[in-house]
Amino acid sequence: MPENTPVAERTRRAILEAGIATLAANPGASIAEIATRAGVARSTFHRYFSDRAALTEAAHELAIDAWHTAVDRAELTEGSGLEAYRRLCTELMDSLPALIWWMSTAGAEHAPADFEEEDDTDRKIAAMLRRGHADGSIDPKLSVEWISNSVWATLYAVYYIPAESKGKLGNFEARQQALRTLMKSAAADPSAI
Amino acid sequence: MPENTPVAERTRRAILEAGIATLAANPGASIAEIATRAGVARSTFHRYFSDRAALTEAAHELAIDAWHTAVDRAELTEGSGLEAYRRLCTELMDSLPALIWWMSTAGAEHAPADFEEEDDTDRKIAAMLRRGHADGSIDPKLSVEWISNSVWATLYAVYYIPAESKGKLGNFEARQQALRTLMKSAAADPSAI
DNA sequence: CAGGAATGGGACATATATGTCTCACTATTA
DNA sequence: TAATAGTGAGACATATATGTCCCATTCCTG
Numbered sequence: 001m002p003e004n005t006p007v008a009e010r011t012r013r014a015i016l017e018a019g020i021a022t023l024a025a026n027p028g029a030s031i032a033e034i035a036t037r038a039g040v041a042r043s044t045f046h047r048y049f050s051d052r053a054a055l056t057e058a059a060h061e062l063a064i065d066a067w068h069t070a071v072d073r074a075e076l077t078e079g080s081g082l083e084a085y086r087r088l089c090t091e092l093m094d095s096l097p098a099l100i101w102w103m104s105t106a107g108a109e110h111a112p113a114d115f116e117e118e119d120d121t122d123r124k125i126a127a128m129l130r131r132g133h134a135d136g137s138i139d140p141k142l143s144v145e146w147i148s149n150s151v152w153a154t155l156y157a158v159y160y161i162p163a164e165s166k167g168k169l170g171n172f173e174a175r176q177q178a179l180r181t182l183m184k185s186a187a188a189d190p191s192a193i
Numbered sequence: 194m195p196e197n198t199p200v201a202e203r204t205r206r207a208i209l210e211a212g213i214a215t216l217a218a219n220p221g222a223s224i225a226e227i228a229t230r231a232g233v234a235r236s237t238f239h240r241y242f243s244d245r246a247a248l249t250e251a252a253h254e255l256a257i258d259a260w261h262t263a264v265d266r267a268e269l270t271e272g273s274g275l276e277a278y279r280r281l282c283t284e285l286m287d288s289l290p291a292l293i294w295w296m297s298t299a300g301a302e303h304a305p306a307d308f309e310e311e312d313d314t315d316r317k318i319a320a321m322l323r324r325g326h327a328d329g330s331i332d333p334k335l336s337v338e339w340i341s342n343s344v345w346a347t348l349y350a351v352y353y354i355p356a357e358s359k360g361k362l363g364n365f366e367a368r369q370q371a372l373r374t375l376m377k378s379a380a381a382d383p384s385a386i
Numbered sequence: 387c388a389g390g391a392a393t394g395g396g397a398c399a400t401a402t403a404t405g406t407c408t409c410a411c412t413a414t415t416a
Numbered sequence: 417t418a419a420t421a422g423t424g425a426g427a428c429a430t431a432t433a434t435g436t437c438c439c440a441t442t443c444c445t446g
Contacts, residue, residue, distance in 0.1 A: 007414090007422070028221035030403060041424045046405065139377075145362045146370040150350045157346035161339070169338045177339040181378040184332075190383035200392070200444085223433060234394045239435065 012048050014038045016062065017097070019055045024101040024159075056105070063102035066095035071121050081132020082187055085147075088125070089182050092155060093175055100159045103152050122148070132186075139188045147186055154178050205241050207231050209255065210290070212248045217294040217352075249298070256295035259288035264314050274325020275380055278340075281318070282375050285348060286368055293352045296345050315341070325379075332381045340379055347371050 018038035022029045031052060035045040049055040070091035076084045092099060125148050132138030138147070158178045162171050184190040211231035215222045224245060228238040242248040263284035269277045285292060318341050325331030331340070351371040355364050377383040 005421075011422080027219075031405095032403080041426095042404095043407090043425075044423060047423085050405080052404080139373075141373060142370050143362065143366070146350075146354070146367065146374075149354045149357075149362075150347065150371070150374060153346040153350035154343065156349065157339075157343045161342045164342075169336065169342075173336070174339065177335050178343070180332075180334060181339075181343060184383055185374040185378045190377055190380075198391075204392080224435095225433080234396095235434095236395075236437090237393055240393085243435080245434080 008048075011040065011044070015040060015045055015048055016055070016058055019049075020059050020062070020097050020101045023056075023059070024097060024104060027104060059098065059101060060105075063098040066098045067102070068121060070095055070099075071124060076124050076128040080135050080137040081128055081130075082137035082183070084128045085132060085138065085186055086179070086183060088128070089151060089154075089179060092151070093158060093178070096155065096159045100156060103156075132188075136188055138186055139190075142186065150185075151182065154182055201241075204233065204237070208233060208238055208241055209248070209251055212242075213252050213255070213290050213294045216249075216252070217290060217297060220297060252291065252294060253298075256291040259291045260295070261314060263288055263292075264317060269317050269321040273328050273330040274321055274323075275330035275376070277321045278325060278331065278379055279372070279376060281321070282344060282347075282372060285344070286351060286371070289348065289352050293349060296349075325381075329381055331379055332383075335379065343378075344375065347375055 015034070015038040019034045022034045022037050026033075031045055032042050034055070035042045038045070049058065071088065074084060074088040074091045076088065078084060078087075126144050129138060129144040129147055133140055133144075155178075158174050162169050162174045180193065183193045187193055208227070208231045212227045215227045215230050219226075224238055225235050227248070228235045231238070242251065264281065267277060267281040267284045269281065271277060271280075319337050322331060322337040322340055326333055326337075348371075351367050355362050355367045373386065376386045380386055
């Protein structure tokens with residue numbers, strides 16, 4: 001029922017984002033926790049998302065969208081492979097919460113409809129990395145498979161480290177050092193980083 | 194009751210390891226799942242671990258032990274900082290399952306008794322990294338905080354990537370490339386890796 | 387072979403999360 | 417001012433996970 005009015009839309013977004021943040025920290029969190037974090041009653045939660053499944057589905061769509069948008073904006077076919085890789089990493093770090101949650105649920109679910117698109121996006125990234133191998137900008141000893149997956153590991157670190165190690169490392173420093181880490185490891189000539 | 198006989202001890206280990214593996218993959222897994230994975234009935238599980246808490250406590254001790262053992266064996270005070278760092282990473286990769294599960298629960302719980310020891314081990318690592326900064330072997334632009342935390346991110350990648358990307362990347366290749374990744378990013382002069 | 391150890395299977399009560407529903411209150415808007 | 421959208425609080429039935437207990441069966445060992 002609530003769908004059109006601005007206030008309802010804002011409430012929906014608040015619940016959705018609280019859900020993503022909460023589930024990223026604790027995948028087993030109860031709906032009550034999510035509602036509390038969103039600042040609404042549990043009944044209000046169910047008013048917007050009938051199920052727990054309805055929430056995760058919406059979060060899934062949001063994450064897929066962020067994912068495609070980031071890859072598009074990175075313009076993976078431009079410049080050297082390593083340059084494109086840098087742009088990709090930078091873009092991904094701008095949508096951290098949704099992407100982190102998405103990855104943490106990757107093994108469990110796979111909507112059949114997404115498979116084609118997802119494979120297509122994966123192919124773009126693989127092609128970018130192979131180009132990097134070919135043009136000599138990306139370390140030939142690191143496989144496409146490893147690089148494309150280990151990026152996520154570093155994204156996890158960027159997301160969680162500032163939160164856990166209280167005060168010692170800010171968001172900005174974490175992102176800066178993460179990018180340096182990613183570039184140095186992927187580069188064929190890391191001394192140029 | 195069951196504690197002494199070899200068969201009971203083996204059963205206990207089987208349940209404990211199944212618990213670690215299962216909870217590493219899915220922290221919200223039910224006890225029934227763990228028992229099934231261990232190949233025992235749920236009642237047998239409760240015969241060895243009264244609680245879910247009893248299991249996690251045992252797993253926690255196992256992980257803490259693996260952690261201290263790995264750090265000890267790395268002999269962090271020997272050689273250059275970077276050499277010690279390589280030994281540490283190698284050792285840690287030998288106890289992956291327990292350490293991975295342990296890290297995934299790090300935020301939630303903290304037994305007060307462990308704090309001193311844990312801080313001590315952390316200090317050894319921090320000292321090793323600072324030595325690496327001082328002797329010029331470790332990249333001065335990467336903070337001790339970042340390096341010591343981001344190691345865990347790469348360990349996650351080593352653990353999960355071979356499992357998820359079926360067949361494309363074996364355990365051996367994953368470990369090799371992970372070590373290369375870690376060394377290149379931490380090194381002050383990565384071209385020597 | 388006899389006896390105890392180890393286990394599987396299942397019954398049972400309980401706790402917690404979940405989804406649905408109702409009702410009263412508030413704020414916005416016509 | 418009157419109507420309506422949005423919300424909070426809570427009751428309720430249900431499902432699932434959990435912990436405990438009991439008994440029959442199997443396996444090992446003396």
